[in-house]
Amino acid sequence: MRLGVPRETTPGERRVAATPESVGRLVSLGFDVAIETGAGLHAGWDDETYTAAGARVADAGEVWASAIVAKVRAPTGEQVGRLGSGQTLISFLHPAGHPDLIAALAARGASAIAMDRVPRTTRAQKVDALSSTANLSGYRAVIEAVHVLQRPLGGQTTAAGRIAPCTVLVIGAGVAGLAAIGTARSLGAIVRAFDTRPAVREQIASMGAEFLEVSIEEDGTGQGGYAREMSPAFIAAEMALFAEQARAVDVIIATALIPGRRAPVLVTSEMVASMRRGSVIVDLAAEMGGNCERTVPGEAVEIAGVTIIGYTDLPSRLATQASTLYATNVVNLVEEMGGAARFAIDDENDIVRPMAVVRHGEVLAPPPLAAQPPQPAAPATAGATAGPVAAMPAQAARSSHRVSHGPPIGPPGRGSWLLLGAAGLALALVGAFAPAGFLTHLTVFVLACVVGYQVVWSVTPALHTPLMSVTNAISGIIIVGGMLQIGGGTTSAAGLLGLAAVFVAMINVAGGFLVTQRMLKMFHR
Secondary structure, eight states: OEEEEOOOOSTTOOOOSOOHHHHHHHHHTTOEEEEETTTTGGGTOOHHHHHHHTOEEEOHHHHHTSSEEEOSSOOOHHHHTTOOTTOEEEEOOOGGGOHHHHHHHHHTTOEEEETTOOOSSSGGGGGOHHHHHHHHHHHHHHHHHHHHSSSOSSOEEETTEEEOOOEEEEEOOSHHHHHHHHHHHHTTOEEEEEOSOGGGHHHHHHTTOEEOOOSSOOOOBOGGGOBOOOOHHHHHHHHHHHHHHHTTOSEEEEOOOOTTSOOOOOBOHHHHHHSOTTOEEEETTGGGTOSBTTOOTTOEEEETTEEEEOOSOTGGGGHHHHHHHHHHHHHHHHHHTTTTTSOOOOTTOTTHHHHEEEETTEEOOOOOGGGSOOOOOOOOOTTOOSSHHHHSOHHHHHHTSOOOOSSOOSOOOHHHHHHHHHHHHHHHHHHHHSOHHHHHHHHHHHHHHHHHHHHHHTSOGGGHHHHHHHHHHHHHHHHHHHHHHHTTOSSSHHHHHHHHHHHHHHHHHHHHHHHHHHHHHTTOO
């Protein structure tokens, strides 16, 4: 089975759907890979590199005649005309916004897989091209803003005076928003972020940004973890917040999108006019209409001294890395579909079926929610009341609960009673026949086990790594006890056990300090 990778023809698109590394994996899956001449030049790979990896360099006609055609951007009308019955197209399609394209693909009798319709499940992360693309877009958005901004993001103190840090507002804390927050923070900016989903509050705070809130409590978590449209009262409150922030910040990075809908307008013309001259807006939703009212998709425009960047090719400005990630997503997808030997769109596959838009000329509707893997219910908490947390989906709600350790507390079952009775009988026999010295040591041993268990497992999970240093104190006690036993000589069993205890405890001490030191280095800048 031949898999063809054509050259992208969309102006400004530099990515390619296969890399030399992914070609090797495709060949191992049984595919005959055909790459169009010059397809990878803009991403950093020439034809000879692909040939060395096991691909065949071919013309456009042979590539588009392949059983599977993998590309990045949605095909043009002329490219759709090259497809026929029995062929499968894999690319970004945005079916909700391009019904004419889907109808044209169906009329050709082809099959189509939309890389932008990946289900939001753990198992589907390996093919999640949206997340891998958004991550790079968020990073590049900050770089583009810095390129236009007439000052550094981070504050500095120089002989000529102090440079105050810039303030960056990130609207929408999805994958792109979090990447933008991390990049701006690493460059020294003061970062503020807003999102309608309460579940991302801790993620924003953990990255050193300030989470902005409105007075109205409403959960914006939609189906699959995406954002949903909010109520008019909430929208009015958030627009007032954005208007206030626009006058104070230097950079706005807008990433808000609602699946299948035009991007909501969150930055109005009045907000743009209120911003300081030299400020920058980077609109990552430009391709879907834009979050800024004055955004021009594909261009950077200056209005009243404020630069509004509406580039729709941000991932292509990091073409090598973007192609590498996307090509890996494609390989994982075709492997999930059975490889060259059993390639098919399986209705029972919870990854492939939601991504299938057309199958052999038949337009496929998104599968019902019941066909997708159910999310486990959030654990109930005593005294819970209706509110934002109660309305959160299971995945988000789980992140707001503290993790508990150990078995659930409740009345013991029959097995527990039997175990308790056996333990009591054993202790009675030991007390009746064991010497007094043994009873003393056994009592100390049991108490030490109970205390040690409580010391370790009663600590909040977030403190488990710092706890490594605390356990060194317990290990120190073991070392002292072992040394006392060694003092009596190593020829006896007690002396040998003491020597082993000292050796094992020393390993724990050294490991505890090593792990703690590495953890602390993660927070050094």
